[in-house]
Amino acid sequence: MAAPKQNKKASSKRWIVYLIGICCLLALGIGAFATKSKWMPYLNSSGMNAGSSSDQQEADPHAGHNHGQAGHNDAATIELSDKGLKNIGFMPYVIEPTDYERTLTLPAIVVERPGGSQIHITAPLTGIVTRIYAANGQAISPGEPLFELRLTHEDLVNAQRDYLTTSANLEIVNSEIKRLEGLGKGVIAGKRILEQQYERQKLEVSLLAEEQAMLLHGLSDEQVQAIRTTRKLFHSLTVYAPEHSDTEEACQGPHLFTIQRLGISKGEQIEVGRELAVLADHCELHVEGIAFEDDAAEIREAASERRNVNARLLRGDSQGAEVKGLAILYVADQIDPTSRALKVYLRLPNKIALDRTEGEKRFLEWQYKPGQRMEIRVPVETWEKQLVLPVAAVVDEGAETYTYRQNGDHFDQVPVHVLYRDQQSVVIANDGALYPQDIIAGDGAFQMHLALKNKAGGGVDPHAGHNH
Secondary structure, eight states, rough: OOHHHHHHHHHHHHHHHHHHHHHHHHHHHHHHHHHHHHHHHHHHHHHHHHHHHHHHHHHOTTTTOOOTTTTTTTTGGEEHHHHHHHHHTTTEOOOEEEEEEEEEEEEEEEEOTTTTOOOOOOOOOOEEEEEOOTTTBBEOOOTTTEEEEEEHHHHHHHHHHHHHHHEEEEEEHHHHHHOOOOOOOOTTTHHHHHHHHHHHHHHHHHHHHHHHHHHTOOOHHHHEEEHHHHHHOOOOOEEEEOOOOOOOOOBBBBOOOEEEEEETTTTTTOOOOOEEEEOOOSSSEEEEEEEEEEHHHHHHHHHHHTTEEEEEEEEEEEEEEEEEEEEEEEEEEEEEEOOEEEEEEEEEEEEEEEEEETTTTTEEEEEEEOOEEEEEEEEEEEEEEEEEEEEEGGGEEEEEEEEEETTTTTTEEOOOOOOEOSSSSSOOOOOSSSTOOOEEESSHHHHHHHHHHHHHTTTTTTTTOOOO
16 A cells, blocks of 8 residues: 555655646746747847858948948948049048147238338439330339439439539649649748638538438439549439348348339429339238227137137138248237227248240239238147047038947948037047047048938939039
8 A cells, every 4th residue: 555655645745846847847938938038139149140141242342341330320320432532622631639729710811011112212303204114013123223304303403513613613723732732931921721711621621512412412422532533413313122120021032123103204294302203112011900899818828828820821712831930920909999800910931933035024923912811810729639520521411410430341320429610620628439549531521421411311313413
């Protein structure tokens, strides 16, 4: 009887084990069902890769390509051929933390130096123009002849005549003194000799005064001495280019004048003071910047610390070469009551852009000319270790700003946060969107953005480029 009881106990234990196993399986099944969203993609991916990897390679030539970025999104990726990159003007730009100098951008214009860039040549005497040596636009050196006048000025004629008369009388007195002194003592009274000496002193004073009068009339020292030597009056007068009076000009090249305006003709009768020509000295010019009253403090600080100011020529819708290292000369002491504008002046050293010779005349063209429009940037403060991108490297679309980072043979669209921008650069936040040594599209980013939008649209718009 003991054996059946033992069999019953063993059988009941098996059922308990079966029940426990069934419960465990049910629990595992319920848990697997609850977490299927987490493990099912891996199972499907593994099964698909294991079962049809060769089929995928035949159907898609890019299957298995590694883009090198976690979370790669085809909708934010553009791939262009080498020719396509050339067509959009692609230029790579390497991200490097650098110091950014925040600047104050001001419109400006090139102007002449007041009292220094223009020299007016006027007629020193009344006369008739008999010869013109210079031409409009010609470059001349200091001391070079400009005009020749046949004198008709009565005062100068009388001054030359008086000068010759006084010079002749002085020679007579000198000869008389020499004769009297040669007679010896006791032969003639000393009073006679003394009177002649007094007369000589008077004539010497008169001669000096008449020399100065002729110099004031426009004759040179050499001409005055020639009148005394040759005993002939001057019938003509040559007008020469003046010497440079400003020796502090930062001239790059020969320091020459240019005939800016010629106001007379050959054979013309002119009076004293008539303008003959205007000479331009454009070896150095000024840049006149226009600032607002609120910018005065920052400009004053930059001037006091002698910070270098950069300027750029504006040519239509494009910008020309940049001029670096300019110094603020002075800030105007008044503000325009209507526009509230404050003028700032910079020194602009000039240089010759074209130098050519036609016959015996030389013509120059200066690189900077009065009237040219410029843009100046006055440094205000420096931000250290910033991610600074060129303006062409960022694309704005609504509230979003994108860059395009190179990733192998394609480019990924990367949203970035802009901290500050000017007309040349954009400062973006160092928040992990871009890293040092990343390569982005410095030029061509906008064209990439258009290509990406066209790709997302599913085809080319047949009306693209048409303005309705």
